[in-house]
Amino acid sequence: MRPLLLAALLLPHLAQAAWYTGTGTAPVINSNKELARQQATRAAIRDAVLKAGASVSIVNDVDNGSLTGNAFQVRAKGHITQLQRLEEYSRDDKVSVTVRADIWNDGAVCDGRLTSKSVVVAPLTLSHPEQAIWGGLEDLPQAVSARLFEEMTKAQADFLPKSLLSAPLAVNPARLEPHDRQELQSLAEQKQAQYLVLGSINNLTLGKIEGGLLSSDQLIRQYGMTLYLIDGISGLPILSKRYESRTLWPFAVNAHLDVQSDQLWQSAYGLEISRLVRAGIEDMSEALKCVHPKTRVIRVEGGSLDVAMGGRQGVRIGDVFRLSHQYNFTDDGGIDYSSLNDENSEFEVVKVYPDHSQLSPLNGDMPMNIQIRDLVQLDSFWE
Numbered sequence: 445m446r447p448l449l450l451a452a453l454l455l456p457h458l459a460q461a462a463w464y465t466g467t468g469t470a471p472v473i474n475s476n477k478e479l480a481r482q483q484a485t486r487a488a489i490r491d492a493v494l495k496a497g498a499s500v501s502i503v504n505d506v507d508n509g510s511l512t513g514n515a516f517q518v519r520a521k522g523h524i525t526q527l528q529r530l531e532e533y534s535r536d537d538k539v540s541v542t543v544r545a546d547i548w549n550d551g552a553v554c555d556g557r558l559t560s561k562s563v564v565v566a567p568l569t570l571s572h573p574e575q576a577i578w579g580g581l582e583d584l585p586q587a588v589s590a591r592l593f594e595e596m597t598k599a600q601a602d603f604l605p606k607s608l609l610s611a612p613l614a615v616n617p618a619r620l621e622p623h624d625r626q627e628l629q630s631l632a633e634q635k636q637a638q639y640l641v642l643g644s645i646n647n648l649t650l651g652k653i654e655g656g657l658l659s660s661d662q663l664i665r666q667y668g669m670t671l672y673l674i675d676g677i678s679g680l681p682i683l684s685k686r687y688e689s690r691t692l693w694p695f696a697v698n699a700h701l702d703v704q705s706d707q708l709w710q711s712a713y714g715l716e717i718s719r720l721v722r723a724g725i726e727d728m729s730e731a732l733k734c735v736h737p738k739t740r741v742i743r744v745e746g747g748s749l750d751v752a753m754g755g756r757q758g759v760r761i762g763d764v765f766r767l768s769h770q771y772n773f774t775d776d777g778g779i780d781y782s783s784l785n786d787e788n789s790e791f792e793v794v795k796v797y798p799d800h801s802q803l804s805p806l807n808g809d810m811p812m813n814i815q816i817r818d819l820v821q822l823d824s825f826w827e
Contacts, residue, residue: 466492471712559758575648580700617672625679632676665693
């Protein structure tokens, strides 16, 4: 098939751009092949972006409303410069698309250098266990959590997943009490992570579409989940969003599936769950891409200190951290807030290790009051 040029937007410094190929697949839901084509194309673009080592947030450079027909436009945000559709085919109620994307990956977002954010993922909970009986999906939360962790690991320009916990946390992220926030802060500090991801699967209901004279009945299944992004420094939520869809359930009513099997994950239902997981990661990337990274002091010795953030998150020799103090307060309406008060103390990175860095004071004088567990913020995030 001759490549079809879909869009072009020329930028300066194209020497930094390169071509990457990506493939995506989406199920055809309610006979809507055009929507499947759009979703498969977006998944293919995301695949190319990951291969480029770029932030998944730049997938939003593509206008979803124009990913239809034989052409679509790219908004002028500066990272995806050209797209070509190389191949498209439909089979078994799925659409697969392969694209080639010219991606300008300079590692910059929000006019500043991107650093990956350290996260801990807690296994999702199951809000209505009785709904999981059909299909034997009682262990689906663990499987979805593992896929969430895996997809965040792939998005290495955005996230550095530190740990996938073995069991859900005994907190309700939709309604965090003061002791819950303290538990989350303690966990984040223990795992040396700035953020935590929690969630729940809310809807696995199974329904049926009655067939006609020439068609049989079809099973339809919902999938709904809510994801929460928590700031481990303050223990307060940053983002909460519900993701929901429904598609054909291509299995018998009495089927009992292995939640780790390709039988589930290559089905229309599994593909739709995967799409929603990727959408959640893209939303979290978008929410954090302009946030200054923060971490804790883990050692103070002589004229230097060490912080729990290193090369795997993009720290470089010469970067500057600023000492900060955090203040939490509650307003008259009972709403919790967190604020940071920057100090005048600045430190330059002199040594970088995979998960920590050594800093020295810029003015040569180590502050007398600095202690282990103090908070520092990457001040040279903006360049």
